Amino acid sequence: MVDLKAKEPKGLIKKLAVDINKTSKDNLQKAIAIAIEAQSIPDIVRAKEEEKRKAKPKEKEPIDTVQLAQEIKKEVDLER
């Protein structure tokens, strides 16, 4: 059966809750296996946060407002 809710990635907490929710009441071993797997979450978070930090665009250089004014002034004068 296609799980319609699985079409989008979920936040780590939601994913954990959904995965544990899916386990059967009579099969605690499956929920235990998910809990054991969840021990890797701190590493996942650290890696993704580092990735995000690296991918963050560098701060734009400050606008040279004098140059901007001169350029626009030139354009405006040409329009006249």
Place this chain on the structure above:
Amino acid sequence: METFAEYILNEKNFDRKLAIMYFLEKKANIFFNKSVILKTVLAKLFIEMENIDVDENLVITACLLCACKKNDVPQNLDKVRSYAKESAEYLETLGFSEKFCRICEQQNRYSGSYPREKESDILELVDHFGGMVLDRPERRGFEVDEALVLLEYRNLRGKDNRYLDQFVNFIKRLEEIKEWST
């Protein structure tokens, strides 16, 4: 010969601690289900990732055992109000210390035990939040953001839980990381 309390507290490996609980549930018919497992994982991650100054092994063990006298019938309000105290009394018979039992009793506020232990505040947070995000027979689990709002503005409103803000930020931090469900 070690008591059950010494046995589970001396077992620091998380996987084996869960295995002990699995067999305890079968042998002693205690309450241990997937909600306990989720709440314990949340407590473990919170302590580790936020560097909370508590004995992690003790809190994890308390989280696994603090609802051991709960039952699966949420409609039984008397039981809802009394299970924390009953669990603490039972745990004392298994050899747990007075402090450990007090931490377990204070997982909720029904018994009025005061002053509250800091470890109990963690149990309280994961109990409320973990309970809300999981499905129940009468309702689906709440979305994470809904559960956080309910935690802050309904369940723990006016209650002095020293880790509430930190816990909310911790959950939000983890929710920002997206993964595919299995």
